[in-house]
Amino acid sequence: MTKAELFSQIKKKSSFLCVGLDADINKIPKHLLKEKDPIFSFCKEIIEETADFAVAYKPNIAFFEALGTEGWETLQKVLELIPKEIFTIADAKRGDIGNTSKLYAKAFFEKMDFDSVTVAPYMGVDSVTPFLEFDEKWVILLALTSNAGSMDFQLIKDEQGKPLYQTVLEKSQSWGSDENMMYVVGATRGELIGEVRKVVPDHFFLVPGVGAQGGSLSEVAKYGMNSTCGLLVNSSRGIIYASEGTDFAKVARKESEKLQIEMKDLLEKYL
Numbered sequence: 001m002t003k004a005e006l007f008s009q010i011k012k013k014s015s016f017l018c019v020g021l022d023a024d025i026n027k028i029p030k031h032l033l034k035e036k037d038p039i040f041s042f043c044k045e046i047i048e049e050t051a052d053f054a055v056a057y058k059p060n061i062a063f064f065e066a067l068g069t070e071g072w073e074t075l076q077k078v079l080e081l082i083p084k085e086i087f088t089i090a091d092a093k094r095g096d097i098g099n100t101s102k103l104y105a106k107a108f109f110e111k112m113d114f115d116s117v118t119v120a121p122y123m124g125v126d127s128v129t130p131f132l133e134f135d136e137k138w139v140i141l142l143a144l145t146s147n148a149g150s151m152d153f154q155l156i157k158d159e160q161g162k163p164l165y166q167t168v169l170e171k172s173q174s175w176g177s178d179e180n181m182m183y184v185v186g187a188t189r190g191e192l193i194g195e196v197r198k199v200v201p202d203h204f205f206l207v208p209g210v211g212a213q214g215g216s217l218s219e220v221a222k223y224g225m226n227s228t229c230g231l232l233v234n235s236s237r238g239i240i241y242a243s244e245g246t247d248f249a250k251v252a253r254k255e256s257e258k259l260q261i262e263m264k265d266l267l268e269k270y271l
Helices: 003-013 030-034 038-050 061-065 069-081 098-111 125-133 148-152 164-172 192-199 217-224 248-270
Strands: 017-021 054-059 087-094 116-119 138-144 181-185 205-207 231-235
Touching (some): 003 054, 030 038, 054 231, 192 217, 217 231
Parallel strands (some): 138 181
16 A cells, blocks of 8 residues: 555545454453354454444464464454555564564565564564565664663663664664655653654554553544544554444544544544
């Protein structure tokens, strides 16, 4: 999917919502455990009820691969359910030496046909560029994450006072472009989103942390939105686990619609 196509979907739906499919077998509604493939049934209902409002889906690969070969089969079936015009993100956080990265890229881009994959930058250019060799596919590079441990490394400053995440942003721009690279920027970082936007004005951000983690959607838009929106804001638990009952998918729809309505207002305000 091209950047123009993604922006077209954002305008069409008045939404920049990404629904995270963190399909935990221990958290899905209990009545689904009677199904032949509980995780597939869960994701199917979520997708059917939220596709009107989502421009992206982000399966967390760990929840599928933890189930072994059956989990990978379920993931493939879930991918086939997602409408083709909706952007797909393999939240896999890969990042290894070149030959290994090339095979990871083939797995997610050729075999499973994801639009994008999350990648860790720690091993440098040769661990990332193999993912950038595929047309209309995207690397989503970890830059400034929302977890507590992110402060262990990402905010460490060099002798000039520059935090490590800024070095990652600056260096990685020579590896790809705003047509094939995005950045993970956590919503709980507040004004730091604005600092990231100064360094990479034209790139899309994948923004986790809104909802259950306490991030503010209005703050994200204030500091992070650009002329092509430039944001995919992810919500996982706040949508998919909003109800534990048989109405879980209907409640997920309501929560998605709430976010979409707020996003529509923000798009009208800033674009």
